[in-house]
Amino acid sequence: MINKKIKKNWHVPKGQELTELDKKVLYYQNKGCLVPKRSLIKTPEQIEGIRRSGVVNTGVLDLIAKEIHAGMSTAEIDRLVYEYTVGHGAIPAPLNYEGFPKSVCTSINEVVCHGIPSKDEILEEGDIVNVDVSTILDGYYSDASRMFVIGETSPEKQKLVDVARECLEIGMQAARPFGFVGDIGNAIQRHAHKNGFSVVRDLCGHGVGLEFHEDPEVEHFGRKGTGMLLVPGMVFTIEPMINMGTYEVFVDEEDGWTVVTEDELPSAQWEHTFLMTEQGLEILTY
Numbered sequence: 001m002i003n004k005k006i007k008k009n010w011h012v013p014k015g016q017e018l019t020e021l022d023k024k025v026l027y028y029q030n031k032g033c034l035v036p037k038r039s040l041i042k043t044p045e046q047i048e049g050i051r052r053s054g055v056v057n058t059g060v061l062d063l064i065a066k067e068i069h070a071g072m073s074t075a076e077i078d079r080l081v082y083e084y085t086v087g088h089g090a091i092p093a094p095l096n097y098e099g100f101p102k103s104v105c106t107s108i109n110e111v112v113c114h115g116i117p118s119k120d121e122i123l124e125e126g127d128i129v130n131v132d133v134s135t136i137l138d139g140y141y142s143d144a145s146r147m148f149v150i151g152e153t154s155p156e157k158q159k160l161v162d163v164a165r166e167c168l169e170i171g172m173q174a175a176r177p178f179g180f181v182g183d184i185g186n187a188i189q190r191h192a193h194k195n196g197f198s199v200v201r202d203l204c205g206h207g208v209g210l211e212f213h214e215d216p217e218v219e220h221f222g223r224k225g226t227g228m229l230l231v232p233g234m235v236f237t238i239e240p241m242i243n244m245g246t247y248e249v250f251v252d253e254e255d256g257w258t259v260v261t262e263d264e265l266p267s268a269q270w271e272h273t274f275l276m277t278e279q280g281l282e283i284l285t286y
């Protein structure tokens with residue numbers, strides 16, 4: 001039976017002739033599938049804008065890759081991000097976003113995400129650090145993060161970092177045009193579990209481009225064939241957070257941002273912004 005609660009998101013303005021894409025998406029919508037709003041399909045001009053934003057975003061991460069070292073504070077990372085971004089005519093998206101006080105998220109070891117840079121937080125040999133960079137250029141948003149290993153870390157933490165990266169790649173490969181968001185999460189979850197790790201459930205990837213967070217929600221777990229239909233022209237992140245122990249997390253009460261694993265075991269995350277094409281996903285944050 002068709003789930004009547006599923007919103008009929010795809011709406012073609014009255015009097016407008018149906019394109020081949022409209023016909024295809026309406027076919028899925030009429031079958032009862034959750035489809036995106038038509039406005040989530042980016043125009044070529046919007047895609048170019050997001051792509052240019054992604055170039056700056058990648059430049060920031062490449063700079064951090066060069067500069068990050070033991071003994072440095074996360075506030076120094078924040079300053080590098082701010083100066084590079086502004087120097088390239090862009091704005092760091094996190095700065096003042098819903099009250100976030102800094103230009104970048106820096107999340108060390110058991111911190112899952114949304115860590116706030118601080119002059120009192122010094123990187124140490126063996127730390128694994130996520131640096132999550134988001135950029136606004138000419139109104140277009142891009143979002144990507146990488147893990148950095150400070151010097152050498154333990155084999156377990158190194159494996160966590162590697163498997164989290166593989167999860168992003170495998171999730172990317174699982175995403176096909178006219179497949180579903182759940183295909184991505186399912187592939188990621190399988191790979192994490194196969195390696196003895198868990199997947200954070202409380203935070204997810206998201207549409208991005210004209211705003212920081214748009215539809216769809218991209219969960220990193222779930223069942224194939226569920227969630228929103230993936231249509232060429234959609235732009236979204238995949239950003240799996242993979243934990244060594246439990247998938248459960250909590251938010252630091254004092255700052256209201258820092259997300260930490262419940263068991264305080266380490267967590268790792270990699271993220272890219274992707275464009276869905278007729279051939280599959282293209283990375284916009286290389």
Ligand code: MF3
Pocket residue numbers: 093094095097100105114132134143144206271
């Ligand atoms: N990539 C992160 C996200 O999409 C960036 C968060 S920035 C913050 O959630 F300002 F919200 F912390």
Ligand code: CO
Pocket residue numbers: 143205206237239271
């Ligand atoms: Co994101």
